Amino acid sequence: MEEFIAASPNSKEILNSAKLLQAVNIHALIYGDIGVGKKTLAKFISPEARVFSCHELQKDIIDKVINIEKQTIIIKKVEEITNIDLILNWVEKNEIRVIATTQAKTLNSKLNDIFSITLSIPPLSKREEDLKLLTQKFSNEASKVLRTEKILPSKLMLNTSKNAHSLRKSIYFSYLFETVGEDEILMFLENFMLTNLEGENSYKDFVYLFEVPLLKAAKKKYKSQVQMAKHLGLNRITLRKKLEIHKELL
Structure with a gap:
């Protein structure tokens, strides 16, 4: 089982709140952006719980192919449930405990009301x-998978x-980048542009690929x-204009 880094x-x-949830049989909601560890934390709370997508769970209930009673399940992206009454009735009838994950800041009130506690995981920043x-961890993993020496953190x-x-x-890419030279970089850019080249303003559309990294x-x-x-080699007015144009990417 993947470890929730804390x-x-x-x-x-x-993590302390999650440990308490291991001992109590209540519905819990885990909120956070993509990649913060919602599913990992849910599995920490209930390692044996089956993980369902909303579409998968709804289909299984409708088709009557799911046979679970008095167990804990994990529902990913619970905000994507389209038939809330179906899920809630099934949960109540079969005495199911739900641990759900979501990226949505607000849920349907009927769905939100079933959760006794919400854990909000901040972004890595x-x-x-x-x-x-x-x-x-990822640097060690990349070094092992790609069978190469570990690179300096500064790289x-x-x-x-x-x-x-x-x-x-990005860390895997950093390791791959160590073997990439100027010719390969130019080749990648050429292939990307060749695939996406269209319209009548292609030079303007692609100039950010050079200016932003620079x-x-x-x-x-x-x-x-x-x-x-x-x-x-730019005057300050030109530099400020370019920084303003690309501010969302910088």
């Missing part, structure tokens, strides 16, 4: 100690936009916009 103060509190441990390109999902992917690298390397402009 080294940060806020995640330690969540607010769990510094957890991020460090997960980075080490890891960490993407936490989708928490653990994007973090793992601006990101300059922001990391130089301490001020004055230094960025100097080393990029």
Whole structure:
């Protein structure tokens, strides 16, 4: 079973609450963004529980092919339930305990009312100690899977936009990148553009692929916009315009 990393103060509190839920038979809701560990925490609370998607569970109930009584189940993305009465009636009739996960900030009131407790898992950006441990874990994993020496932490390109999902992917990419040279980078870009080349403004549409990584690298390397402009060979007005154009990607 995958471990729920809990080294940060806020995640330690969540794990303590989850330990209490192991001993009480109440419905619980776990909220958080993609990749924060909702399913892992649910399995920590009830390791033997079967995991269902909403579509799968509804279909099994309608088709009468599910035979569960007085057990705990985990429902992923509970906000996607389309027949709430069907699920709730089945849960009550069969004395089912539900541990559900959701990315939705609000649920249908009828569905929300069944949960006695909600655990909210913060993103990795607010769990510094957890991020460090997960980075080490995924780096060890990538080194083993790809059969290569571990690379320095400073060389890891960490993407936490989708928490653990994007973090793992970015670390694997960091290891692969160690074997990639300029020719391969140009080849990747060429293939990407060839696949997506269309319309009459393709140059304008694709220029961000060059400008965004360059601006990101300059922001990391130089301490001020004055230094960025100097080393990029741009005047400050042009630099500010480009930073504004690409601000959502920077």
